[in-house]
Amino acid sequence: MRVRLIGIGPGGPDDLTVAAVRALESVDVFLVADKNRGVDDLVDVREDILRRHTFGAHRVIVVPDPPRDRNPERYGDEVRDWHAARAAAYESVLLEQVRDDETVGFLVWGDPGLYDSTIRIVDRILERGRVRLDYDVLPGVSSVQMLAARHRLVLNTVGSSILVTTGRRLGTGIEAGADNIVVVLDGGLACSELRGQWNIWWGANLGTDDEELVAGPLTDVLPSIRAARIRAKNARGWVMDTYLLRRC
Template identity: 40%
Template sequence: MIELSLVGIGTGNPRHLSLQAIDAIQAADLILIPLKGAEKQDLADLRQAMCRAYALPSCKIAAFPLPRRDTGTDSYRKAVDDWHDAIATCWHDQIRANLPRGGKVVFLIWGDPSLYDSSLRIADRLESKLSIRRQVIPGITAIQALCAAHAITLNTIGEPVHITTGRDLRDQGWPAQTNTAVVMLDGGNAFLTLPPDRVHIWWGAFLGMPEQVLLSGPLDRIGPQIAETRAKARAAHGWIMDVYLLRRQ
């Protein structure tokens, strides 16, 4: 039996760890850390630092290269499914190699495992290969960190909030029946495709990390500055993780 804990660790600030998360780390027999290439080594380094701070000496720490998603296919959904299958195989191989008799396995999940993260779907695949009992420990999400950094509320009184991706915002336009939208996983400045009149944007990158960058203002005025800042930050770090909130006035 494998006890699998998916532990939300927040968005880059080690103090985002909850007491429940620390308990899970201290109980772990194995902590698996994905390696996403040299350009994202600081993500692995942060996870390693959390392990050094809280894991017991008896706990195994295993880093493994994360498979890359095929971006050359026409079917985005199939590429994601194949990618998740490959990751589940990596999880299985690492667990069998390091815990052949079972035990407690922890994955440190950026943000929260339940929001725009695939670890739960990958765990579903793993259950066809291993006997698993799993738990999810929530973490601070990028949306929470964004609102806190800008000192704003996510919602307005009595109105819904729509959470979407840059791909959908670009392809579908402003979400129907809402004046507030949170956009995640936007690799192409989809906010620039919107009519900017009477729209305010709050944007943040590297939230919770020392490199954190924040910009906000009317979309027609601040949008081009955000796009320029994103490009410079990506060039400087080799990657970027950002999120933004849009609200029609």
């Protein structure tokens, strides 16, 4: 069985590479994770991409995501268990609903190499040894790239480095001296706790028709960011945001 992990960009149906669009055409069966969080729109975005960019026949199998504790005591253990449960769920679908001579496609949000577990899950399926497969990865436009493009930003300052981290790890990054930081996976706007002078370039639901952008001195623009998060959530039923923080 051939498996293709195809980066589909962060939400806009036309933000795929030409190689990704060609890869879509080679797929017989798409497996789409249903996160089961009332965000049908995330499945709809993937279906829209298939409607626009594929012409041949294919099947779509929506695989319910195993439940997950979002605030576990031991984050690493919880994520490992969740990956194992996802691997088992996909393994069953592959064994029961896909033939050996078919090509399977995973539509991976953004880029598969940035804060996404699909590569790890496919590796797990391989380790379990019940499904024989070969896989490749097609890169996608990440939310970080889209943020930079929308704000017409160079993410690094001249000769400097960038830390890419999560809301959960933002404090640790700052304690370690980072002063140019891209933050993803931050449902709680961890930057609102920061001390000192920072500029922020923020974006939510980037690439969609309802994207929101705010930039400026952090303390001045926090109320606008909070209001924009609510607008984005109301417009689509979900909000995902990414931002660059730079110390003044």
